[in-house]
Amino acid sequence: MRPEKRPGLLIACGALAREIIAVLDAGGLDGLDVNCLPAHLHIRPQAIAEAVRGKVRAGKLSHEKVFVLYADCGTGGDLDAVCAEEGVTRIPGAHCYEFFAGAETFAAISEAEPAAFYLTDFLVRHFDRLVYAGLGLDRYPELLDDYFGNYRRVVYLAQTKDPALEEQAKAAAERLGLAYEYRFTGYGELAAFTSRANHRVQT
Template sequence: MTFADDTTLTRAGLPPQGRGRVLVLACGALAREIKALTRLNGWDHIDLACLPAILHNRPERIAPALRKAILRHRPNYDTILIGYGDCGTGGAIDALCAEFGIERLPGPHCYAFFSGTAAFEADGEVTSFFLTDFLARQFDAFVTEPLGLDRHPELRDAYFGNYETLVYLAQTDDDALTARAEAAARSLGLAFERRFTGYGDLADALASA
């Protein structure tokens, strides 16, 4: 399996030459989990290319970046799987998938497919703020600093006043990550809950590919 950040555009319109190879074109927040699953299952026909995870802070930019990456890689692969949920794009990723005849991961975002999409949608936890392993590692870079909470902690309640619980969806058993997630909950003034999900629906989606 290979891994690369994907930001450039090359010519398109050629037939796939991948000879059975699959590309997962994914959010960088899922790179560790996708690499782990492909290694554990011996999926040597799957390659991985990732867009920067920070695009989640500007979801209107995700679909255009995916379009460039699809056009770049399509000549070299028989199958491309989009490693995103809807991710706040308002259906833009689904429209892109329909245009190119490809599929994406199930559910609205990574919290859903780690939990299991059906279970997540049934629970409807609107007062819960979710972290994954990635966000537990990168909480300051993806939450604290972009929201300005390091400079203006008084904004915390404006952003998080309607939440009650920080739910850590753990892909691995890692005491250090659990401690980081608990610290994040304290910083936001929220109750803490840890749920071990493993890889959830992500494993099934890759297996189908």
């Protein structure tokens, strides 16, 4: 006898894990489980779509409904093709900056400052490892201008109001030699999408 399937599953980027759990807990959304892929897949975005496909197919065996909490994330439409082929819905947006800020707000921010480098709570927490050391700047600081010479501003899109993270974001901007801007976004479309997914598994 096969075990009874669970109601719903979110296939998500590991960079969103903390935010997803916060949304689920705050909303009492108990119809959804979460399965995350490693955040470092963003280093090789061409691998994201097929990695998501594998998780979706496995998830369909254990859950009634599966949802994808990934933006396009540099897959060039490959993730949308996988979602269409597998019959699952993903959160709208080109990247997490857009769905945290909201599409219209993000468009306005990027139009006002096209040369912006964006940080989220996750990227602020892991700036040294993922950005600074990830680009080799700890070993080759002379490459800073090669990587960031065309940027003018760090825009911190904050999911939580955390003074310690804001100070870290300011320090990151200073380290990169860029101006700094703070924008509180909350969880944006991530919260709305998760709530809709939970509603769908309950009906």
